Amino acid sequence: MKRLISILMILFLSVSLNGCSLFSSFFEDKPYGQFTIWADGVYYPYLNDVAKKFMQHNKLIEIEVKLVDSENYIVKYLKNKVNKSVDMPSAVVLKGSSMLNVYKDNKDSFRNVNSEIFELSSSYTESRVHEVKINKNMYGIPLSSSPMVLVIDEKKLIEYGYTKENLKTWEDVCTVGSEIYSKSNGKDVLFKMNKQQCIELFEILVMQLKNNDEYFYLSDYNSTISRAKLIINNLKTKHALQITEKSSNSVAGIGTYKDIIELSGKNNDKEYVVTNVPAANIGGNTFVSGEGSNLIVTEQSENISGLVQFLKYLSTDKNAIEGLKEYNIFPALRNVYNIKLFDKKYSAFKDDKVLSRLSSIALKEDVVYNKMEIVNYIKDNYDSLIGK
Numbered sequence: 001m002k003r004l005i006s007i008l009m010i011l012f013l014s015v016s017l018n019g020c021s022l023f024s025s026f027f028e029d030k031p032y033g034q035f036t037i038w039a040d041g042v043y044y045p046y047l048n049d050v051a052k053k054f055m056q057h058n059k060l061i062e063i064e065v066k067l068v069d070s071e072n073y074i075v076k077y078l079k080n081k082v083n084k085s086v087d088m089p090s091a092v093v094l095k096g097s098s099m100l101n102v103y104k105d106n107k108d109s110f111r112n113v114n115s116e117i118f119e120l121s122s123s124y125t126e127s128r129v130h131e132v133k134i135n136k137n138m139y140g141i142p143l144s145s146s147p148m149v150l151v152i153d154e155k156k157l158i159e160y161g162y163t164k165e166n167l168k169t170w171e172d173v174c175t176v177g178s179e180i181y182s183k184s185n186g187k188d189v190l191f192k193m194n195k196q197q198c199i200e201l202f203e204i205l206v207m208q209l210k211n212n213d214e215y216f217y218l219s220d221y222n223s224t225i226s227r228a229k230l231i232i233n234n235l236k237t238k239h240a241l242q243i244t245e246k247s248s249n250s251v252a253g254i255g256t257y258k259d260i261i262e263l264s265g266k267n268n269d270k271e272y273v274v275t276n277v278p279a280a281n282i283g284g285n286t287f288v289s290g291e292g293s294n295l296i297v298t299e300q301s302e303n304i305s306g307l308v309q310f311l312k313y314l315s316t317d318k319n320a321i322e323g324l325k326e327y328n329i330f331p332a333l334r335n336v337y338n339i340k341l342f343d344k345k346y347s348a349f350k351d352d353k354v355l356s357r358l359s360s361i362a363l364k365e366d367v368v369y370n371k372m373e374i375v376n377y378i379k380d381n382y383d384s385l386i387g388k
Contacts, residue, residue: 032060033306035090035299038068043093043143043293046327054313061306071098078102078109078298090299090307093143095291096131096372103134111297112137116308120315127367128332132294140296141311142332146256147289147361148204151263154273156188156251164275170231173278177240180251191241192250198243198386201254202378204288205231207366208280229385256290257330257358274354276361287364291375292332330358337363
């Protein structure tokens with residue numbers, strides 16, 4: 001009898017231990033955890049919607065998306081709170097230049113997730129992937145891209161005897177802009193830009209004027225910056241460019257997908273056309289993008305399996321297309337660029353191939369590994385480079 005009881009006890013303990021092991025293994029094999037994402041603007045509702053759908057199929061993972069005032073708030077918070085576990089987000093929406101800005105103050109601000117999400121790299125253009133990298137370490141995934149185009153009030157341009165074909169180079173822009181200003185007695189200006197738009201214009205010029213290298217070396221800085229500065233000064237001197245913080249219409253402008261959508265909604269009485277930005281010289285580079293936004297990992301805890309699973313879920317064509325259609329977020333996923341989409345919001349545009357044009361620019365833009373350093377340099381030296 002005692003022998004039987006001993007055998008039963010051994011069997012019971014064996015089953016119990018194996019059960020615990022299996023139970024533990026179940027959770028170890030499945031991604032899990034609670035994570036918080038900070039986002040501003042349109043990225044808040046977009047990520048919030050994606051997170052809700054994600055959690056329906058991933059019951060062990062909780063993703064909370066919090067709305068913050070601005071990207072500047074995130075930058076300041078990370079700089080001040082880094083290395084303090086209290087109230088730190090798991091991931092944040094940041095542009096590459098802002099990420100680099102924070103990183104230079106404290107290298108522990110972000111988490112290198114290269115090994116966890118390296119497989120996602122091929123889903124994005126090489127240029128965009130480098131905006132989430134520092135020293136070859138990958139800290140997150142791209143959320144959006146910002147191909148730059150020339151948006152023209154065609155009706156107004158024709159009034160002065162010109163078409164978009166007359167704006168192929170920046171020299172053309174100076175000539176046409178000067179004529180428009182003169183003929184209108186200063187009433188109309190070809191370009192009216194605020195500070196941020198001027199920074200983007202300078203960035204475009206640097207990308208067009210630099211040597212054909214994947215790195216923008218310091219030895220190339222002086223000559224390229226000087227040439228870009230000269231073009232800006234010529235545009236201002238010829239009255240083709242007016243820098244103003246006041247909201248005012250101009251005959252043309254440099255814009256992104258977001259700008260196109262806003263224009264088509266506000267100015268249905270105007271007839272806009274979209275074309276590539278002017279080149280630095282005849283036949284020069286017209287495929288240039290501004291900064292996109294990214295989802296950057298800040299979580300420092302040992303377990304990030306659930307967050308990694310969310311990043312993979314986010315990097316799908318379906319979610320990217322939803323972001324485009326519902327939130328006007330131009331996608332960073334390269335596969336989406338090959339999907340033919342038509343957006344009726346372009347009612348004010350004659351060109352029904354706007355998305356194709358933007359996609360082509362995103363795919364063809366030059367890869368510059370240290371592009372974010374260039375952007376920060378332009379921002380930090382705005383007054384001396386561009387002035388008022």
